[in-house]
Amino acid sequence: MPFHLSADQSACPRVLVINPNSTVAFTEAMMSALRATDVQLDFYTAPTDTAPASIEGTYDSVVSAAACLKELRTEVGKWDGFVVACFSAHPLTNALRELTSAPVMSILxxxxxxxxxxxxxxxxxxxxxxxxxxxxxxxxxxxxxxxxxxxxxxxxxxxxxxxxxxxxxxxxxxxxxxxxxxxxxxxxxxxxxxxxxxxxxxxxxxxxxxxxxxxxxPVRCALEMCVSLIRIGGKTSKIGIYATA
Structure with missing residues (x-):
């Protein structure tokens, strides 16, 4: 399964950390390295059949974004924040900002x-x-x-x-x-x-x-910034660039 969901069922906010490539080892490394005391951390790995194993340029970025959105676009309401774990201006970041008012943080x-x-x-x-x-x-x-x-x-x-x-x-x-x-x-x-x-x-x-x-x-920085926005009630604006169509 592409999702690794927290066993914690408390009322804490939930953040989804997204690995937009299909290499599970990278997701597992983030799962081992990241800790958060006041949020639930869930993880997602892009599907192996449609996403690249690594992202090495623009083409890979576009393909991986499409692969992730196919599975995520109807599920975004489940999380209070998102981290897109590709060090680039990955198109998935702005796409998610259009789909949700939850904060979406890039590791760049x-x-x-x-x-x-x-x-x-x-x-x-x-x-x-x-x-x-x-x-x-x-x-x-x-x-x-x-x-x-x-x-x-x-x-x-x-x-x-x-x-x-x-x-x-x-x-x-x-x-x-x-x-x-x-x-x-x-x-x-x-x-x-x-x-x-x-x-x-x-x-x-x-x-x-x-x-x-x-x-x-960069992943820790993005998680901390995402969580801080959740704490202060920060939302992705729906006036202007990320307005819902």
Whole structure:
């Protein structure tokens, strides 16, 4: 089943964390890494028969959004908030905002907004070189370029490498890039991890950098921002861009 529902049946708000690719291991990693004390966390993995195993560009994003919406569009009323766990301006984010008044948080937007309050030279550590121009474009389209002064740096790893390669090899590559390229060469003071597959790796990468470096896990940031909006009664506006047709 694509849904992993919380066993908690209390009256707490419910948040659905969406993995828009079909790799269950990424969903399981988020399930292990994420904790919330005052909301129920449910998880969703895109269907294996129609969604890509990883999202490596615009085509994959569109296909994965369509696959998810086929299953989610009639179910959105069950949740009080949503996290779209793809580090991009994924089309599923705005599509869900049109379908619901619940807050829908992107793991690209949330950490950049948090980072802008924590430092002045924010850098993104992503996966393959393909994502460098794609993320520069996506960040600009969200009007967040000013929050990304240190730019986007590729680790050279593909998305699926994060799950399939030996952990030691993955961590060595990520830590080296964070330290040598973002910290030393680009003078970043905040590093945002640029892939949902990096969930839970922030502490190890922070420890590889100089004292005082801030490293943000994008999935945790998006969940916290979504939950904070629920707490203050924040809703997706239905006047303007996300108005119901």
């Amino acid at each position: 937007e949330a950490p950049l907004l948090y980072a802008s309050t924590l430092g002045s030279r924010v850098g993104i550590l992503t996966t393959s070189p393909r994502w460098e121009p794609l993320l520069n474009h996506d960040v600009a389209s969200l009007h967040l370029t000013g929050q990304n002064a240190a730019g986007v740096v590729s680790s050279g790893l593909k998305v699926l490498d994060l799950e399939s390669l030996p952990r030691e090899q993955v961590m060595r590559r990520l830590c080296d890039k964070a330290r040598e390229e973002l910290q030393d060469r680009r003078q970043a003071d905040v590093i945002v991890l640029g892939c949902a597959g990096m969930v839970g790796l922030d502490t190890a990468i922070r420890e590889a950098c100089r004292p005082g470096m801030v490293v943000l896990d």
